[in-house]
Amino acid sequence: MSAAPQAGVLRRLRPPSGAIAILFAAIVGGALVFASGENPAEAYAQILVGALAWDNLPNTLNWATPLVGMTLVASIPLRAGMINLGGDGQMVIGGLVAAIIPIYLPGPGPMVATAALLGAAVAAGLYAALAAWGETRHGIPMLISSLMLSYPAVGIASSIVRFPMRDTTTGLPQTALVPEGARLMTLSGPLNVGLILIGAIALLVLFIDRRTVAGFELRMRGTNVRFAGYGGVRLDAQAMRVMFSSGTIAGLVGAIIVLGSQFRFIDDALLTPAYTWSGLMAALLANGEPAGAILAGLFFAALQTGGFAMQRETSVPRVLTMVLQSIVILFLAIRHGVEKVRG
C-alpha cells in the first residue's frame, strides 16, 4: 500500500528527470565515498576539474569522440524501435579494415586514409545489415543476431592479428603500424580530425531525424511499427537501411581509433573501454532521441575522464564513476517503469 504515495512523489518529480537522476546518483555516490572514509566533495571536485578544466578538456573530447559515435550507433536503430547490440563486432571490423587498407594500398596519404575510412564504414555497415536481413527474411530477432554476430567478428579479427597479420617486430597480437601519411591529422594534443568527423555525423543524424522524410519514417516506426507499415513505409528495406547506417558509424569509430590514436589494430584494444555499452546506455537514456543521446554521451565521457583524474588525485577508485553512471540509468529506468504502471 505504501507504493502508491511513493509513486506519486516520483511522478511529481518528473520534469527535469535527467538532472534529478544525476543529483540522486551524486548523493548516493557521495554517501558511498563518505562511508569508505573519503571526502565526497573532494572526489566530485576532482571529477569536475578532471573532466572540464581547460587543460583536461581535450582528454574529455578525445574520450567523447568514440563514445558519442557509439551513442549514435545505438540511438539510430533505437529511434526506430530496433536495437543494435552488435556495436563491438562492427567497430572491430571497421578498425581492422582501416588498419589493413593503408598497410596494403599504396598511394598518397590522404587518399589512402579516405579509402580506409570508407572501406571501414561500408564493411561494418554491411555486417550490421546482415542482422536486419536475418530478421526480415528469416525471422531471427535482431536483438539476438546483432549481438551474436559480434563474437565471430571479434574472434576472426583476433585470429587475423595473431597469425597472418601479426606484427613480427613486436610479437604482440597487433598489426604493423599504418604508414604515417595515412594517419588522421592531429588537431591539438590527443585530438585529431576524427573529432570533427564524428561531430559532423552527429549533426547529420540530427538533421535527418528532424528534417527529412527518412527521419519522419524512422520516428513513426519507433512510435508504432504497425502504423508505419499501414501508412506505406517499406519496413524491410527501412530496417536494412537503418542497420547499415548504424553499422557504418560503428565502423568509422573503429577506424578513427585505429587511424587516429593507436595507429595499428591491437587485439582487444577497441573493446576494453566498452564504448559500445556506454553508448547504448546513453542512447537508452534518451530513448533514441538523438540530441538527448548525444548530450548523455558527452556526459558519460566527462564522467569517465573525470574519474581518471579523481583516481590520480584522491584515493577514490575510478570505478565510482561507473557506479554513478549505473545509478543514473537505474533511477531513470525505475521512473520509466513507474510511469508505465501508473498508465
Next chain:
Amino acid sequence: MTVLELEATGIVKRYGGLLANDRVDLFVERGEIHAIMGENGAGKSTLMSILYGLQRPDEGCVRLRGEEVHFRSALDAIARGMGMVHQAFKLFNSLSVWENIVYGAEPRRGAVIDRRAARRNVANLAERHRLAVDPDAIVGKLSVGVRQRVEVLKALYREAQILILDEPTAVLTPQERDGLFGVIRHLAAEGRTVLFVTHKLHEVMAVTDRVTVLRDGRVVERMKTGETTAREIVRAMTGRSVSLKIEKASAQPGAPLLEAIDVTIASLGGRPLVDKVTLKVRAQEIVGIAGVAGNGQSELVEALVGLRALDGGRVLVGGVDVTGADVAARREAGVAYIPEDRATVGAALGASATDNLAMGFHRRPPLAHGGLIDAAAMASRARALIVKFGVKIASERAPVGSLSGGNLQKVVVARELSHEALVLVAEQPTRGVDVGATEFIHNQLVAERDAGRAVLLVSAELNEILALSDRILVMYEGRILADVPREQANEETLGLLMAGRAPEAA
C-alpha cells in the same frame, strides 16, 4: 425510504487537467437493469472503474446497500458482490471453461483443487442461469458469444449481486445479443442488478429499466426507459439533435474499382482463413460485408490493402493487378483504408496529430520537397483537417493518444479521406465511436460514394451495414455466403446467414 443497492454521490476524478468525472451521482435500485449512456469521453468508463475498484475517486463516496465502501482493488469489489464483464474478455484461452470460471476461487480438498466439485458447480450454475456452455470446452475454441457467457458465469460464480456489462453486444450476432438480453432479464428477475454500459440506443430501449446519461463527465439526464424515446436520449448525450437515419440517394454504380478474384489465405493447418473470395466494388457503390468478427473479414481486408500476402487469387484496383504490390504501391494505385484497430494500426498514439495526419502524404509535395519535410506545411495541413473534421484536440502538436475514441477515429478518417483514393476500405469505422461522430462518419462514407468512389464497408454492426450499403455480402468461415441487394436484406435474414445458415430461405 428504500435503501438503494448502489449509490455513488459527488464522484470526482481528475486525470491531469482533465475532469473525467465531475460530481457524478448515480442511484441504482436493486433488481433493475440500468443503462449508463454517453458519448466516448463522457466518463462512463471512469465511473465504472471507480465502482469496480480499479480506480479511486478523488472526491465523493460509493455506498453499497447503504454502507459506505472504499474499494482498494477489484478484489475488494468482487468480495462485496460486484462483477464486471469487460469489453475485452479476461480469460485464459488455453484453459477449459470450468478452470476459467473457478480460477482464484477453486473448491479444494486439502491442498488440491477438487476438480469434480468444480466441474459440478460450474455445470449447475450454467444450468440455473440457462447459460448453456460445456464446462470442459477449451475457451480459445469457443465463439465470442459463448466466451461472453463464460465471463458472466465467472462473475456469478463469485456471487456477484451487481453485474457491470461494458459494451457487451459489440461482438455478438443479433441472435446472440437477444440471448444475452434474455440472460440479463433473468438475472434482474432473480433480484440481481445490472449496469449496462452502451452506446446503442435500441438496446437501451429494448432491455433497460432506467437510463443515466453522462456528458462531459457530468450526469445530464436520468430517465425511466419506458417514459422516454431514443431521440431524447440522443439529445441528452450529444446536447443537440442528431438524425438517426442516413439520407442517401439510390446508387448509380459504374465501373468496378476494386476486384478480388479467388482470394485465398491459408491458415496453419485446417480451413483457410479466407477461402476463394471473389467480390467487386464499383464506382459509386457501398458494398457492405456483414459477419460475426473472426470469420475472415480482417484477413480479407489485409489482403486487399496489401498488409498480408495472398496464398492464392488476385486483387485489382482500378483495373490494375496489384496482387504482388506492397502497401505503398497499393496506396499509390488508389487504396485508402480505415483500419479496424485505430489505436494499434491506424494511428501512432505517441505521435502528434500533425505526424498522424501526414502519414502517407509525407513523401510528396506539398509536405515534402526532395526528401526534406516541410514542417510548416505539415502543421497547416493538420490544422485544416482538424477544423474540417471537427476533431476536438488542444493543438495539432498534441499526441493523439490523449483523444477519445471518436476523436481519434476522426483523425484516421480525415487522413484516409483526404487521399481521395479510388477505393476506400472502411473496417468497423464506428466501433466504439459515439453517436455524434458515428453520424458524421456515416455521412462522410456516403459522400465518398456520391463522389464516385468505391467503398467497401466491413462491419459487425448490422444496423450500420443496413443503413449504408447498396449491396451486402455475408461472410462466414472465410467464405462469402451470400450477395444480397440492400432492398432484399433485413436483420433477421442477415443474422441467420451470419450464423452460417445456408441462404435457401433468404
